[in-house]
Amino acid sequence: MELRRHPFICELLSLDLPSSDYVVAGSGPLLAHGLRQDVSDLDVVARGDAWKIASSMAEATPPPSGHGLMVVLFDGDIEIFDRWLPGTQDADGLIDSAEFIQGIPFCPLSEVMAWKTRSNRDKDKQDIKLLRKYAGMV
Template identity: 35%
Template sequence: MRGRRWTGSSCRRGDRPGRRAPLGRPGWARPASPRLELLDSGLFRELREMALPYDDLLIAGSAPLCLHGLRAHIGDLDVVARGEAFARACALGEPRRAAFDDVLTVSLLGGRLEITNAWFPDLLGTPEELFARAERVRGLRFLTLADTARWKGHLDRPKDRSDLRRLARALEGPGEY
């Protein structure tokens, strides 16, 4: 890339040689949002094949970061399900107590798909409140970036700290975040 001038108009995050692009800063291109190709890939395809009612599903965990280009990939998919969707998930696997709050979870696909009946309710509120605040993309609801930052900050796990830094930059920047 030596000798080429970077204009900032067509580069995506991280495309400038030798630099990581800070999100929300003038002169840097924001990641395309939402990243719709994510919805056609691996775990989302597996979820779609289960034919659970989309109106009763909310994508949580780290997937909202991938949707907004704040993370390159996810190893598993965390889904909050209510009503009919959670009842059907329970028929596909055995519900058990989650490690947080008073939540039930069904682990499918060897643990790569976790379907819960709530997501940190003591911190984020009832599933109905989460569903009301959610971002909707191609028929699926996604946990907001603000709610994602809240639960990751609450857990304060070492593996979440880089996500929290990216979330902080995205949430403070101008534009769609």
Template identity: 40%
Template sequence: MLQKLLKDLNELNLPLGEFVIFGSAPLAIRNLRPCRDLDILVSPVGWQQLIRLYPQYLRQNLVCLKKGKIEIFYNWPGFSHKEVSAIIKEAEMFMGFPFARLYYVWQWKKRSNRLKDKKDVELIEKFFGNKNNRPPISQLG
């Protein structure tokens, strides 16, 4: 499923450095769990490129663009625009695509109250093997 989603994402022709794959896909690329869709955070440049091509809709109080199983966001709950820029800038490359560092995914999911996010927090903490219930500080940079 992830391979197909990445192929679809590639068709958007977003320039590297203007987007990052967020949500559950950073877990999927590390074989921690599968994902069914892609959540993409884009820079202002990326947003302007896509806003003319895809319809906007509201998802959980966030304006979003959608193409198939890809949802594209300009902002994300709990992160400022400056933090979103840092998440994009500090992305880790897998298979030629920028994925958010697990630290940022953990940070967001830790704040969430959804059951699936709590399970993801456990998966990330287990992945790092950290008894302090957070990824090591080295994941910040």
């Protein structure tokens, strides 16, 4: 699949966020690597100018985790956070360690595996299996 044709990626790119100030987190990296064909939304961690742009488009509110702030755009297709989940790297660390796929910054799969394993929510268990298989651990 051409990543840049995915509807959520198109919406994200339409925001024209500076790629040095955000990273796609959540299950988005699995989409980018072709491990999943669809995701329910795109989770984005932003700082600096990217956060300023996002927070100018909608009200920033506390996320379900209660950690930091989030902005919900495109009827929930894009959720932009000023920090990621408790126990993960800060926004700068996540953004600075991004890997670029088709010019879009994504969290490395090792980071995704770490937080999905730590969270171990029902919705993460299938992704953990996919990541282990991809890494040759199964």
